[in-house]
Amino acid sequence: MILELADIRIQTGQNAAFEEAIARAAQTVIGHAKGFQGFKINRGIESPERYVLQVFWDTLEDHTVGFRQSEAFTQWRAIIGPFFAGPPVVEHFELVAKSV
């Protein structure tokens, strides 16, 4: 399993609308992509315009090729892109350890 971690900054005053949009888009657009396992969306406490989206994928390529090169990626960005204050920072991760 691969973790996609997207660090997102939105324009001020748009929290409620953005949260509705990204939750809907994650469920209905990313949620149907091949290799999708699940997502979490978190809002910053110190930085309320900062959101961290986590998406769990079967493989790296399910996100970077399968999803990003699909029509679904265009839909996804059309829904959440208008809220961005800048380009999101996206990288991928492997689990090293977790609590027992």
Next chain:
Amino acid sequence: MILELADIRIQTGQNAAFEEAIARAAQTVIGHAKGFQGFKINRGIESPERYVLQVFWDTLEDHTVGFRQSEAFTQWRAIIGPFFAGPPVVEHFELVAKSV
């Protein structure tokens, strides 16, 4: 529940030793703190010297006051601090949405 997200960069060539150290310290030091619920440690694929530590706490103050002002924080930093390439970036988050 509160998510602590720590963005860590380590010195090159130290991955194996750092992973052993942080997993041990998370389990034995943070794992005994009041309000601790669990942790995950992820290593970057694009940036192998980047690690994202997630710690789940009952409340914000369990981390910022209870843990950081305790002797356990000194122990924690003594174990993982020597690997840092710079100060970690730490913020806290609230869950907005997750997959159903």
